[in-house]
Amino acid sequence: MLFTSSLFLIAGAAQAYAATTTSSSFAPQFSPVFPNMKKATGVVTSYNPNQYKATDTLDTSGLSGYPNPWEAPSTTSAEVKAAYNLINWSKVPKAPVRKQKSNGDWVSDSDGDSDPYCWWSSTNCLSPKVSYLPDDIYTCPKKGDWGLNYDDGPFNRYTDENAKKENPYAEPALYNFLQKTEQKSTLFYIGSNVATYPAAAKRGLNDGHQLCSHTWSHPVMTTQTNIQIVAELYWTLKAIKEATGVTVKCWRPPQGDVDDRVRSIAWQMGMRTILWDEDTNDWAMPAPGGGDLAPKKVDAYFAGLIKNEKAGKYKTGHIVLEHELNSATVNMSMFWMPKIQAVFNVVPALTCNNILQPYWEENFVYPAGNSGPSPPASTTTASPVPVPTGSPSTCTPGSFGLGQGDGYNGACCNDQSDCLDDCLSGSCNGEANPNTPVTTAPPATVTTASPAPVPTGSPSTCTAGSFGLGQGDGYNGACCKDQSDCLDDCLSGSCNGLVNPNKPVITTTKKTTTTKKTTTTKKTTTTKKTTTTKKATTTTKKATTTTKKATTTTKKPTATASCIAGARGKKKGNGKTGYCCSSSDDCLETCRSGTCGL
Numbered sequence: 278m279l280f281t282s283s284l285f286l287i288a289g290a291a292q293a294y295a296a297t298t299t300s301s302s303f304a305p306q307f308s309p310v311f312p313n314m315k316k317a318t319g320v321v322t323s324y325n326p327n328q329y330k331a332t333d334t335l336d337t338s339g340l341s342g343y344p345n346p347w348e349a350p351s352t353t354s355a356e357v358k359a360a361y362n363l364i365n366w367s368k369v370p371k372a373p374v375r376k377q378k379s380n381g382d383w384v385s386d387s388d389g390d391s392d393p394y395c396w397w398s399s400t401n402c403l404s405p406k407v408s409y410l411p412d413d414i415y416t417c418p419k420k421g422d423w424g425l426n427y428d429d430g431p432f433n434r435y436t437d438e439n440a441k442k443e444n445p446y447a448e449p450a451l452y453n454f455l456q457k458t459e460q461k462s463t464l465f466y467i468g469s470n471v472a473t474y475p476a477a478a479k480r481g482l483n484d485g486h487q488l489c490s491h492t493w494s495h496p497v498m499t500t501q502t503n504i505q506i507v508a509e510l511y512w513t514l515k516a517i518k519e520a521t522g523v524t525v526k527c528w529r530p531p532q533g534d535v536d537d538r539v540r541s542i543a544w545q546m547g548m549r550t551i552l553w554d555e556d557t558n559d560w561a562m563p564a565p566g567g568g569d570l571a572p573k574k575v576d577a578y579f580a581g582l583i584k585n586e587k588a589g590k591y592k593t594g595h596i597v598l599e600h601e602l603n604s605a606t607v608n609m610s611m612f613w614m615p616k617i618q619a620v621f622n623v624v625p626a627l628t629c630n631n632i633l634q635p636y637w638e639e640n641f642v643y644p645a646g647n648s649g650p651s652p653p654a655s656t657t658t659a660s661p662v663p664v665p666t667g668s669p670s671t672c673t674p675g676s677f678g679l680g681q682g683d684g685y686n687g688a689c690c691n692d693q694s695d696c697l698d699d700c701l702s703g704s705c706n707g708e709a710n711p712n713t714p715v716t717t718a719p720p721a722t723v724t725t726a727s728p729a730p731v732p733t734g735s736p737s738t739c740t741a742g743s744f745g746l747g748q749g750d751g752y753n754g755a756c757c758k759d760q761s762d763c764l765d766d767c768l769s770g771s772c773n774g775l776v777n778p779n780k781p782v783i784t785t786t787k788k789t790t791t792t793k794k795t796t797t798t799k800k801t802t803t804t805k806k807t808t809t810t811k812k813a814t815t816t817t818k819k820a821t822t823t824t825k826k827a828t829t830t831t832k833k834p835t836a837t838a839s840c841i842a843g844a845r846g847k848k849k850g851n852g853k854t855g856y857c858c859s860s861s862d863d864c865l866e867t868c869r870s871g872t873c874g875l
């Protein structure tokens with residue numbers, strides 16, 4: 278299939294997930310590239326374990342050049358169309374666009390017990406019906422963990438007597454509380470809020486919280502057309518990136534309303550779907566944007582969770598849905614937090630799933646616990662990715678863990694902790710082992726060495742203004758002018774992707790001055806579903822054995838490539854990732870906008 282060439286395309290982006298080409302591998306992902314974006318200011322550029330004082334310095338103007346806040350974005354925007362064109366639509370199940378009531382909620386027209394599109398709102402399905410999408414994340418696997426998360430931010434101001442003391446944009450009450458108690462969280466941001474209150478989003482990142490997307494205008498996503506879904510996700514990704522400098526790889530659908538059509542679009546745009554397995558129903562309390570649920574009932578939900586944990590009724594931890602929607606939800610959370618912390622191990626929702634690098638910008642490495650020192654930043658030191666030592670992997674079916682496998686792409690796994698990236702269907706994804714071949718089981722499996730290319734010659738001489746693989750080394754942090762300078766993506770003048778396994782890369786940060794215009798914003802209240810709470814059910818993972826054939830397609834182009842611009846096809850190139858192409862016939866995988874790869 279041919280894909281339209283686009284200025285915004287970063288064909289190599291999919292490599293960050295290093296999917297293989299086996300039929301059971303996941304659909305490729307890409308990180309949209311945002312044209313003409315100013316560099317984020319006032320934000321940390323890697324996880325900062327220390328207290329960050331943001332309150333005095335953050336610019337409180339809104340972002341400009343975005344759709345109207347809390348309104349459905351236009352579907353005719355060139356930027357949205359460019360993102361749309363990057364999606365492989367053959368990998369998007371053709372679930373119907375769900376009907377919508379006048380209040381925006383979806384109409385229950387269940388697909389029946391077979392639930393062919395894994396519609397969570399209908400059947401609580403969490404395990405996609407297609408092999409090329411990963412399961413949703415919805416719980417904390419470890420008993421005793423409370424995966425802390427808040428939807429609908431950023432921004433919540435005090436409305437009581439403390440209001441006068443607050444900078445209404447840069448000092449959300451919840452964030453002050455979390456900072457004071459040194460508690461980190463995962464935050465699902467609404468794009469409209471980010472564009473309106475970017476200072477609050479910066480504060481969230483600077484305080485050490487993990488950011489994810491929660492759409493632009495908070496619609497029920499299965500009721501949206503494909504292009505509407507892309508628009509909702511695109512503008513939110515962009516607003517978060519412009520405000521904070523990070524491109525998130527996680528999202529939560531409003532009301533949890535997701536099916537395989539929506540999942541696939543979000544996945545291909547770089548985001549894993551994150552749901553929950555316990556709901557405090559805090560969002561339904563009487564307050565702006567809320568409903569009519571008595572606060573006493575919400576108290577009872579919190580109390581019940583604590584009681585059950587104390588009684589040893591839970592076999593796993595939980596991701597418990599909470600909101601920074603209004604003062605009622607924030608006050609409720611602040612009231613219960615000390616009691617929760619006394620019983621549970623409270624950590625961010627991604628952390629309890631061992632997702633510690635939730636952005637395309639890999640300098641952000643969150644600690645495994647609630648807080649603590651961060652691993653060295655990858656831009657100034659050697660790779661944060663542990664390089665295996667000793668003999669090649671001895672991982673075989675039934676032998677799990679970093680000690681036995683090596684955590685790299687293709688190694689077998691039992692759970693997240695066995696992998697450097699994700700454990701998906703019993704196999705680690707993510708980076709390929711740069712040093713040693715990984716033998717995956719069962720024995721019939723083809724063995725492959727998929728080492729990342731190791732640069733040769735002298736250390737990188739790349740400095741500001743010197744571009745290209747010849748001068749830089751193409752690894753994460755090296756400066757770049759365009760895609761061809763990087764092994765992965767060129768983002769904001771710097772390569773992302775793989776970290777140079779052999780030597781430190783020093784980057785030069787360019788200073789950019791930004792002038793922000795104040796935009797006039799319109800706020801409408803969000804309508805929320807007030808029907809019964811859905812609880813995600815535990816689903817048994819498909820017993821997929823690791824019969825995947827390992828392939829050699831994770832190799833990146835090397836200096837020996839003879840393919841040049843205008844020279845296309847297997848005869849001149851070799852069809853492997855990174856080679857230029859005019860159609861998929863020229864590639865071992867897929868031709869996307871003139872470059873082979875996933």
Ligand SMILES: [Zn+2]
Pocket residue numbers: 428429491495531532
């Ligand atoms: Zn929400």
